[in-house]
Amino acid sequence: MKDIFTSLKNSLDQGESTVLATVTYSSGATPRGAGARMLVGKDGRLAGTVGGGAVEYRSIQYSQEVLKEKQSRTHNFHLTKNDIEDIGMICGGDATVNFLHLDAGNPSLRELVDVALEKIKDHSYAWLITDLSESDSLGLALYAPAEKNSNQQVDIFLGYPSDHIVTQALLADPGQIYHRAEEIEVEGHNLFVEELVIPGFVYIFGGGHVGQALVPALAAVDFAPVVLDDREEFVNPDLFPSAFDVLLADLDNIAETITITDRDYVCVMTRGHTNDLEVQAQVLKTPARYIGVIGSKKKTKTVHNRLISRGFTEEELARITAPIGLNIGGKTPSEIAVSITAQLIQHRSADYKQGN
Template sequence: MEFWQQLHTKLQNKQKVYLLTVIENLGSSPGRKGFKMLIAEDGFIFGSVGGGVMEFALVEEAKQLLQQENPPTFIKKQIHKGNIKDGSGMICSGEQTVAFHCLDAKHVSIISTIISSLQQGKKGTLHLSPTQFDFTPHTLKNQFEYNINSKEDWYFKEHIGFKETLYIVGGGHVGVAVSELFVKLGFYVVVFDNRENLNTLENNQTAHKKQVIDYNDIENYIEESSSSYVAIMTNKYTDDKLVLSKLLKNNYQFLGVLGSKAKLQTMWEVLQNEGVTQEELNKVHAPIGLSIKSETPEEIAVSIAAQIIQIKNT
């Protein structure tokens, strides 16, 4: 979000800005597909396409081109194998291709649409080509689609928006810490609680959405999807059990419950007596988070993030 806001500000101020985007990477390239960087006419720089001497050279090239009346759109291939043709000066091995698009005030509306889409939790596709810089509400099956036939014949499409949503059930101190971390990790974060005027919920400034609900209806608020992650951390055992019982039969990428092993063992026994199967309970990550002896809300958030990242990426 911040990247697009920075770009939007520069364009509104009538600055020409080069947007650099990594559209292909192979091997141990420091830049990965989708890495972005902006270089403004006034020398302002934000983002990264991999860093190091390679990035410095690209920035200097962009600065020189911005002095032209109509800076070109082009792609530049870099090979990270030392002093060779198309070499970047780096020796990490691998290759990457970077697209250069010069944007100006006429692109403000496109960037505004991207920002608005992100703020609303919507998704869309960024289209790049030698003749195109556009954003549409259509979504891709994968994060990226691209094809490079030549320097004059290529395209790159990127999913823009939140692919994963974390639903936090419980707006207490741990919920706040988890919200802050997962927003930084690129998740769309929704927090629910059943308590009116809860201080920690009202003061949670990072979650994208906050809502006071009746936990008896919790399943109506959480989308069944392979991109849905659910972390249950209410303020009492009975609410944890209620929420879990409502969600157990649904399909989410992740379902976890915060609590001690003793509390959860008791909950498991009660749920099994009520007809919940062991197979259903085996889907639940409890206690939630990797076992790293976490104690503070922030440490607990890290343990939960590590577990969810591990599942998401494998």
């Protein structure tokens, strides 16, 4: 999303209208699922992708037609055998793509883009709403709920007129907005609602080989990894180009550096048992949604017993996943990183299924 909104901001600064192509439905062997987005300008694709191949090629063509007509539309793609060969697939599928015209002369769009980029930068809660209507589309909107312990104390809703019946219905029941990529109906308007950014950080304690392999794996699937270490040589940003942040921290007092919330994940992989123990003892006192610790079963048992001796209960220690990661037999740092990333995806998906 960052690339799309950065490109959209650049286009608006140049006074150029664009089209936002969004996959709102897919089935079978389509290249990308619902929520895939691509921004198209007069010269072609600017950012994002709807999957490449035939669907993307035709989506660019449709987008440029929408630019000329200044009229949003939706198109249903049915992938025939020849189309499937074009994108390297072996079975059929269908995809629905909405083409939303974004007028560079719309002042409310500029404000929406600025706030969207701010939310992406802060990695805080926000949802993007796309009106799929062709004749009376309200266009693009953004909703960001007020958050405790933040500078935003009131809800933000941008894009649609404040007195419109759709706006009023959404704000009267914001719960209907909280989806990752779903279509909802509100007052006769079909709206595609998607989380702008998946909130929360993955705090990685330890910048060693596994941490260095884990950061790009997490970033590739929309987590925001933050690396913490007490060794200066391991908090070099050059080691973690895809990290959200890299911090030098006192591992005996992590609260000096970060505040862990109930939307954050913790991965403990420091250089030794003592540091692991101290970090776990502190993290257990936070509302972290996930705590995982790297290490052998022997090490895990040793640290477990030491935490018990410090007064932690078995119920409290049950929050810890150790050894961290899915059991796929990984041995190398890269393999372990894959197993950890897969487990965090599994955990994140379960949260959404439960409505969290």
